[in-house]
Amino acid sequence: MSQTAHNELYLALCRIRRFEEAVLEKFSSGIFFGTTHTSLGQEANAVGVLSCLQAGDVVFSNHRCHGHFLAYGGDLRALFAELMGRATGVCGGRGGSQHLHWCNFYSNGVQGGIVPIATGMALAEKQLQSERQSASVVVAFLGDGTLGEGVVYESLNMAALWGAPILFVVENNRIAQTTPTQLALAGDLSARFEAFGIPALALESSDVLEIRTAAAALLDQVRAEARPRALILNTWRFGPHSKGDDTRPPDLVAQIKDQHDPLFIHGQRLEPAARAAIETQVQEEVTAAFQQAAADPFPIL
Amino acid sequence: MxxxxxxxxxxxxxxxxxxxxxxxxxxxxxxxxxxxxxxxxxxxxxxxxxxxxxxxxxxxxxxxxxxxxxxxxxxxxxxxxxxxxxxxxxxxxxxxxxxxxxxxxxxxxxxxxxxxxxxxxxxxxxxxxxxxxxxxxxxxxxxxxxxxxxxxxxxxxxxxxxxxxxxxxxxxxxxxxxxxxxxLPVHTPASLPEFSFAIEGTPAAPIFRLAVQGAPAPQVTIAAYGYMAELARQAILKLAYEHEIFAELVIFTRLVPLEDQVLCAALRQTGRLLTVEEGALSAGWGAEVLARAASALGLHLKACGRLAARDLPVPASGPLENAVLPSIQDIMQAVRRLVA
Missing domain, CATH: 3.40.50.970 (Thiamin diphosphate (ThDP)-binding fold, Pyr/PP domains)
Structure with missing residues (x-):
């Protein structure tokens, strides 16, 4: 992979990191409405998977969607503006942090329900393939907590039965809000997919290149065979579930950050000067986007 | 048919x-x-x-x-x-x-x-x-x-x-x-010679208005939909023939969004409203219709009532089920109360 490609991936990781940090940092000022769920620590999942997309592919994300939106190509200012409830927001301020739609990117905040919808989208893309003249696929992002919802398994069943071209990506950050996975998930996570005849690949990694390589291979299979695949990304959440609700011991969180930082892992592949330049560029972009959004008007009904 | x-x-x-x-x-x-x-x-x-x-x-x-x-x-x-x-x-x-x-x-x-x-x-x-x-x-x-x-x-x-x-x-x-x-057969004006029959509303949400053919001006307006509209149709015929009480029937095909202008126009003539539905009474469709009518008509609404299933699960036994769900007789009785 070229140095330019490395730089691009780092830029995408860095954009998510700085955006999410700005959200948490500014939240107490009262400029954002509602709540938020940041994807700090999980940046490599969004960038690794979504950097493999082709034009026309569809993404359905969940409550923790900022990173996916930005990795998909979404605009920093529009996302800030959406969180600030401004007319220039991704959805004009109607949706807020969890409810985004732009181009072929969608998200919703209720657990599980997006899984049949993403499956239906994949089936629609398959039906409309000749009309659209492309074999588009769908990527659906689930969390480990989502696996408690029954409709997920209805969806896996029908996705396998009917050959939906969809990649289910489970971001297992080992904690659902405050509940550790071992208190909520019986048996083997991959086996839940394999039981429906959906091949599952599990990765223990925060390395964007490793995730990207795995996702690219699976997406090729989904596209070629029009069959579902699952990618289990065992990952780490650096921040709280939403804002101030992290119940994990601080030293454990510090250890996680020290050992599993996707920016650190990938940043080592960059020339130090290039890396510094990207970090400066992203800092400026995020600051400018925040200021522009903060000056944007509120919508009217 | x-x-x-x-x-x-x-x-x-x-x-x-x-x-x-x-x-x-x-x-x-x-x-x-x-x-x-x-x-x-x-x-x-x-x-x-x-x-x-x-x-x-x-x-x-x-x-x-x-x-x-x-x-x-x-x-x-x-x-x-x-x-x-x-x-x-x-x-x-x-x-x-x-x-x-x-x-x-x-x-x-x-x-x-x-x-x-x-x-x-x-x-x-x-x-x-x-x-x-x-x-x-x-x-x-x-x-x-x-x-x-x-x-x-x-x-x-x-x-x-x-x-x-x-x-x-x-x-x-x-x-x-x-x-x-x-x-049920799908009735048309030709198959219902005993009724005057009008279609109002819009093609996407038609509203049917039925009254007994040649009857005097109606005293009561019944609002209904679905299967209950058929029971209400039979009830207004019996009310006319057996009791000389004249009711008209406004049948909705769209419950949401609710178009209440046709109903309110009818109520400006009769001033009396009975809503009829098969769902359980509390917080039902009739409550919404009645609230809309009361808001629009104020004191012109002289009397009103809601007929619905009793607030019970629907039983399996025939006699029990009949006692829970509204019948033609229940509709007639409710109309008679409104004009009494």
Whole structure:
């Protein structure tokens, strides 16, 4: 992979990191409405998977969607503006942090329900393939907590039965809000997919290149065979579930950050000067986007 | 005269024929069975790639249809019994009904969910309910209920209402059928010589107005929909012949959004309103209609009442079921109370 490609991936990781940090940092000022769920620590999942997309592919994300939106190509200012409830927001301020739609990117905040919808989208893309003249696929992002919802398994069943071209990506950050996975998930996570005849690949990694390589291979299979695949990304959440609700011991969180930082892992592949330049560029972009959004008007009904 | 069932079946075939983006998902749809109530018969033979018989997964099938609708198809979902729609409530309320507005009107979601409600067949508490009231207050969700009436050419009948909803809709819609209504003939003015018969409203949401032919000005206005409209039709004929009490009937085919102008115009003449529905009384459709009428008419509304099922589960035993659900006699009695 070229140095330019490395730089691009780092830029995408860095954009998510700085955006999410700005959200948490500014939240107490009262400029954002509602709540938020940041994807700090999980940046490599969004960038690794979504950097493999082709034009026309569809993404359905969940409550923790900022990173996916930005990795998909979404605009920093529009996302800030959406969180600030401004007319220039991704959805004009109607949706807020969890409810985004732009181009072929969608998200919703209720657990599980997006899984049949993403499956239906994949089936629609398959039906409309000749009309659209492309074999588009769908990527659906689930969390480990989502696996408690029954409709997920209805969806896996029908996705396998009917050959939906969809990649289910489970971001297992080992904690659902405050509940550790071992208190909520019986048996083997991959086996839940394999039981429906959906091949599952599990990765223990925060390395964007490793995730990207795995996702690219699976997406090729989904596209070629029009069959579902699952990618289990065992990952780490650096921040709280939403804002101030992290119940994990601080030293454990510090250890996680020290050992599993996707920016650190990938940043080592960059020339130090290039890396510094990207970090400066992203800092400026995020600051400018925040200021522009903060000056944007509120919508009217 | 075709039955409501025949008319709905023809409407489905018309929609499939008119637009190849129309798909049907549901349980046990394949011929020769053609769905538990046979509304979907013949479709899987005529359009084999577009009728998907599903596992018993109401939430999943509705969710899949939502996704299909968001990406350019026009899916129809058949929920075998209306009672089972609760299994899909999250999909309907938190997903389908939300997307268009919360995504800032950037998407359309042409989805029709059809399902039969209603009792009087002894199916008991979980297969006899009339649950649409639970879905009447969900912004972004339309609710239609076909009437067993049509224009002389069949226009505005059940099948046409369904075909229009499938082909013309841009947002999710709950299409509430009724098990006993399936068996009714679709009446036209020619088949109802004892009644004056007018069709108002719009083609997408016709409102039928019936009164006894040649009767004096009506004293009471009855608002009803679905199968209860048929019982109310029989009741106003008996009231006229047996008691010389004259009522007119306003039959709604769209419950949400509620168009109350035709009803209010009728009420300005009679000043008396009875709402009739098969769902349980409390917090029902009639409460909404009555509140709208009271707001619009104020003191011109002299008397009003609501007739509905008693606030009990629907029993399996015939005599018990009859005691819980509103009958023709109950309608007559309620009207007589209003004019007393």
């Amino acid at each position: 075709p039955s409501v069932l025949d008319s709905l079946n023809v409407g489905l075939h018309q929609a499939f024929d008119a637009d190849e983006r129309v798909y049907l998902l549901g349980e046990d749809l394949l011929d020769p069975y053609g769905g538990a109530f046979k509304v979907s018969r013949g479709l899987s033979s005529a359009y084999p790639g577009r009728v998907w018989t599903t596992p018993i997964s109401e939430a999943g099938m509705v969710g899949i249809a939502v996704g299909m609708a968001l990406r350019g198809l026009r899916p129809v979902v058949e929920i075998m019994f209306g009672d089972f729609i609760t299994l899909a409530a999250d999909q309907i309320i938190n997903h389908a009904a939300k997307f268009r507005w919360m995504y800032n009107d950037q998407v359309s979601l042409p989805l029709v969910i059809r399902t039969p409600m209603g009792g009087r067949r002894g199916y008991g508490p979980t297969h006899s309910q009339t649950l649409e009231k639970l879905f009447l207050g969900v912004p972004g969700l339309q609710v239609l209920a076909p009437a067993a009436f049509a224009a002389p050419d069949g226009g505005s009948g059940p099948g046409e209402l369904l075909a229009q909803a499938i082909l013309g809709g841009q947002e999710p819609l709950l299409f509430v059928e009724n098990k006993l209504q399936y068996l």
